[in-house]
Amino acid sequence: xxxxxFDPAAAGLVALEATGLGKRYRRGWALEECAFRLPxxxxxxxxxPNGAGKSTLMSLATGVSGPSAGTLRxxxxxxxxxxxxxxxxxxxxxxxxxPRLSVADTLRMGRELNGDSWDQGRAEAIVRGGDxxxxxxxxxxSGGQRTRLALALCFGKRPRMLLLDEPMADLxxxxxxxxxxxxxxxxxxxxxxxxxxTHTLPELEGVCDYLLVLAGGRVRLAGExxxxxxxxxxxxxxLPAPGAASPLDGHTVVESTTSGRQFTxxxxxxxxLAPGPTWTVAEPSMEQLLLxxxxxxxxxxxxxxxxxxxxxxxxxxxxxxx
Amino acid sequence: MIxxxxxxxxxxxxxxxxxxxxxxxxxLGVLVPGDKLPTAKEVVETAAIxxxxxxKAYRELEREGLVELQxxxxxxxxxxxxxxDAASQAPLREELTAWLRKAEEAGLDxxxxxxLFDACRAEVYATADSPSQAGPTHP
Amino acid sequence: xSTATLERESATDRDPGPRRxxxxxxxxxxxxxxxxxxxxxxxxxxxxxxxVLLRNGAVAHQAAHGITGxxxxxxxxxxxxxxxxxxEYRGLYSTPLRLLLAGIxxxxxxxxxxxxxxxxxxxxxxxxxxxxxxxxxxxxxxxLHKLALPMGALMAGTGVAAWFGSWALEGAGQxxxxxxxxxxxxxxxxxxxxxxxxxLGVALGAMAGTLTRRTLPAMVLTLGAMGAVTALLTTIRSxxxxxxxxxxxxxxxxxxxxxxxxxxxxxxxxxxxxxxGPCYPADDFDACLAExxxxxxxxxxxxxxxxxxxxxxxxxxxxxxxxxxxxFVWLWMRRRAF
Numbered sequence: 001x002x003x004x005x006f007d008p009a010a011a012g013l014v015a016l017e018a019t020g021l022g023k024r025y026r027r028g029w030a031l032e033e034c035a036f037r038l039p040x041x042x043x044x045x046x047x048x049p050n051g052a053g054k055s056t057l058m059s060l061a062t063g064v065s066g067p068s069a070g071t072l073r074x075x076x077x078x079x080x081x082x083x084x085x086x087x088x089x090x091x092x093x094x095x096x097x098x099p100r101l102s103v104a105d106t107l108r109m110g111r112e113l114n115g116d117s118w119d120q121g122r123a124e125a126i127v128r129g130g131d132x133x134x135x136x137x138x139x140x141x142s143g144g145q146r147t148r149l150a151l152a153l154c155f156g157k158r159p160r161m162l163l164l165d166e167p168m169a170d171l172x173x174x175x176x177x178x179x180x181x182x183x184x185x186x187x188x189x190x191x192x193x194x195x196x197x198t199h200t201l202p203e204l205e206g207v208c209d210y211l212l213v214l215a216g217g218r219v220r221l222a223g224e225x226x227x228x229x230x231x232x233x234x235x236x237x238x239l240p241a242p243g244a245a246s247p248l249d250g251h252t253v254v255e256s257t258t259s260g261r262q263f264t265x266x267x268x269x270x271x272x273l274a275p276g277p278t279w280t281v282a283e284p285s286m287e288q289l290l291l292x293x294x295x296x297x298x299x300x301x302x303x304x305x306x307x308x309x310x311x312x313x314x315x316x317x318x319x320x321x322x
Numbered sequence: 323m324i325x326x327x328x329x330x331x332x333x334x335x336x337x338x339x340x341x342x343x344x345x346x347x348x349x350l351g352v353l354v355p356g357d358k359l360p361t362a363k364e365v366v367e368t369a370a371i372x373x374x375x376x377x378k379a380y381r382e383l384e385r386e387g388l389v390e391l392q393x394x395x396x397x398x399x400x401x402x403x404x405x406x407d408a409a410s411q412a413p414l415r416e417e418l419t420a421w422l423r424k425a426e427e428a429g430l431d432x433x434x435x436x437x438l439f440d441a442c443r444a445e446v447y448a449t450a451d452s453p454s455q456a457g458p459t460h461p
Numbered sequence: 462x463s464t465a466t467l468e469r470e471s472a473t474d475r476d477p478g479p480r481r482x483x484x485x486x487x488x489x490x491x492x493x494x495x496x497x498x499x500x501x502x503x504x505x506x507x508x509x510x511x512x513v514l515l516r517n518g519a520v521a522h523q524a525a526h527g528i529t530g531x532x533x534x535x536x537x538x539x540x541x542x543x544x545x546x547x548x549e550y551r552g553l554y555s556t557p558l559r560l561l562l563a564g565i566x567x568x569x570x571x572x573x574x575x576x577x578x579x580x581x582x583x584x585x586x587x588x589x590x591x592x593x594x595x596x597x598x599x600x601x602x603x604x605l606h607k608l609a610l611p612m613g614a615l616m617a618g619t620g621v622a623a624w625f626g627s628w629a630l631e632g633a634g635q636x637x638x639x640x641x642x643x644x645x646x647x648x649x650x651x652x653x654x655x656x657x658x659x660x661l662g663v664a665l666g667a668m669a670g671t672l673t674r675r676t677l678p679a680m681v682l683t684l685g686a687m688g689a690v691t692a693l694l695t696t697i698r699s700x701x702x703x704x705x706x707x708x709x710x711x712x713x714x715x716x717x718x719x720x721x722x723x724x725x726x727x728x729x730x731x732x733x734x735x736x737x738g739p740c741y742p743a744d745d746f747d748a749c750l751a752e753x754x755x756x757x758x759x760x761x762x763x764x765x766x767x768x769x770x771x772x773x774x775x776x777x778x779x780x781x782x783x784x785x786x787x788x789f790v791w792l793w794m795r796r797r798a799f
Contacts, residue, residue, distance in 0.1 A: 188373030
C-alpha cells in the first residue's frame, strides 16, 4: 500500500488515485483500466475529446456514481463517503443556480447545506469582487456573474479538491480571463487542488501545471505539464532518404507528418536529440503536445513518476524511466 | 507596484516572463529596493495564470539575489538592476555596429544578421536563460 | 450586505443555543416552496372559513324551519309536513356544500400538480440537482426532505380541511341536505382517505418528474394519473370492505344513511336475483313470485358503521401506491449519475 514518504509530490498528499478504474454504461465502457495519480495542490487540466470519459471520471470523483471496476480514491478515501463529500467541490458545466433565489439566499443555501465547514466571508468576498448586488436574483445575473457566484459557492465550501466541468466554455474572452483569475487567486490562497476539464486547449496554457489526458476511456498522458513537454521534442526538417540515418532513430515517434520533402514529428526522447544539419529540434507547446497525442490514439501512454500509482509493475512508468 | 503582462502564446515560459518583466522594472527604476512585489494571489487574479508559476518566478528572482521572501509579509526587492552606464556601453556599441556593417557587406540581410546574433547570444548566455533549469529533477 | 457576515460572526461568538427550526435542507425546501406554502395555507383557511359559515348557516336554517334531522321523505312525525321547507333548504345549501367538498378533494390534485410535479422536474430542467448534490449533504437526505416536507404539509392542510368538511356535512344533516357520506363528492373529502390522496399526489408528481424531466409534461402526467387512480378507486370503493348481505323472507330494515349497493328485490332460494318484470301485470304479484320460486328478498348495503373502515382502506391503498411511487423515485436517484 502507498505510504507518504515514497510520494514524489512535495506535499506528499495524493488528491486522486485511480487503479484499474473502469466504468461501464449500457452502451459500453466509458472508462477502462485507468491508472493515474494526481498529487494534491495541483491545478490539473483534464483533457480529451467529447466522449473520452471526462464527465464519467468527474462523476466518479464526486461520488455520484460508483466504478464498475477498480478503485478511485479521493485523499485516500472512498469518494462516496461522507468525508470525501465534504472535501470535494463540483461545478457542472451549466453552472446551475436556483434562478429565483437571491444572491444572498444562494450563499445562505451554501451555508445551510455545508454546515460548519462553510466559509461565508470567503464566499461573500468573491461575490463582492464582481460588484454583484446581494439582493439580485440568481436568474437575472450575466454569464460572468453566474460563474462568479457559482465559484463563490464552490470555494465557500472550502473543498480540498474542486472539480470543474468546462468552467469557461460559454464565457466571452474578457470574462473568461477574469474568471480564470478568480479561480487561480482562490486556488492560490486556499491551496485547493483544482481539476478542470476542457477541450479548448489554449485555455490550459499558463493555467494548468498538471495534465491528465483521456481518449477512448483510457489515460494517454498524465503528469506535470512542463515535464511532459520536456520529455518531448518537435522535430522539423528534410525527409531523410530511405536507408539513411534519421534523427528520429531510437526515439518514440508519437506523431509524424510529411508534406513534400518536409517532415514534422512529435517524438518522446530516449537520450539526447540534438539539432542536425537538415532538421531543427524544438520543445513543443502544451497545445502542440496535446494535439499530437489526441490525434494519435495508438501512441503508448506516458505517465510521469508523480502521476504513476504505486502498482507493482507499470509499463508506462518503465517506458518513461528509460 | 508592478503589473505583469503575460503573453500566453509568446513561446516564453510564463514564469520566465515574470522574471524578465521584474528585471526590466528593476532596470527602469519602476521597482526600487524595499518595494513589495505583488502577492501570488494578486498576480494570478489579474493575469489569470497558475499560482505556482508566480512562486517559481519569485524563487528564481530570490535565487539571483534580487528579491527576498519574508515569510508572512511578502516578497521585497533587495537590490536594483542598474543598467551598465552609457560610458562603458559606447565601445561595445561601436564594435557591434562595425560588425553589422561587415555582415551587410558579406551579403547578410537584417534577418540573417539577427538570426546569427540570436544563435551566438544563445551560446554565450545559454546558462542564464535556458529553460532547461525548469526541467525536471528526478530523484 | 454585511448582515450575513455579522450574523455569522455573532453566531460563532454566542453559544449556539437551540437549533433554528429552519436549517439545512428544511430551509432550502421552505425557501423553494414558500410561495406554494402560503398559497396552500390561504386555500385551506378559505375552505375552513367556508365550512364554518356553511355549518352555522345550515344549523340555524334547519332550527328556524324545524327540519333538523328530517329526511325528505319519511322520518318522524314532526317532519311530515316539511317537504317544501327541506327543498328550499336544499336549494340554498346543497350546492355550496358540494362545492366546499369538491374544493377539499381538489387539494391533493393541486398539491400533486403544483408541488409534486415540479419537485424533481424543475431541478432536472435547471440542472440544479447537480448544484445540491455537490454540497455537503447526501442525496438520500436531499430526497427525503424534498418529498417528506411537502407531503407532510399537504397532508396536514388537507386533513384539517377535510375535518372541517365532515363537520360541516354533519351540521347540514346528510339526509336533510341529501348529500350522503358515500357520494363521490363526500367520500374522500370528509374522511381520512384524503390523507392518502394527498401523499399520492406529491409522490405521483415526483415520479412523473423523473419520467418526463420537464415540468409541464410532468404536471399533465400527474393530473392524468391522479384522475385515473381516483376513477378506479371510486369504481372499486364499495368492494374494498364486504357489504352486509341481507337474504330472507322479509324486506330488511335499511336506514337513511345506509349505502345501498343492491336494492332489496325478489330472489330465489339460491340467492340469484329474479327479474320480476313478467310478474308486474299479474293480478297477484306475490303469488306470481312464489310461482317462480322467488319468494326471498335479497339486498347488499354498507351501514354507516362501515364508513370509517371504507375510508381507511381507501387511504391505505393510496398510501401503498404513494410508497411505490416514492420507491421508484428513490431508485431513479440512486441510479442517476448527475
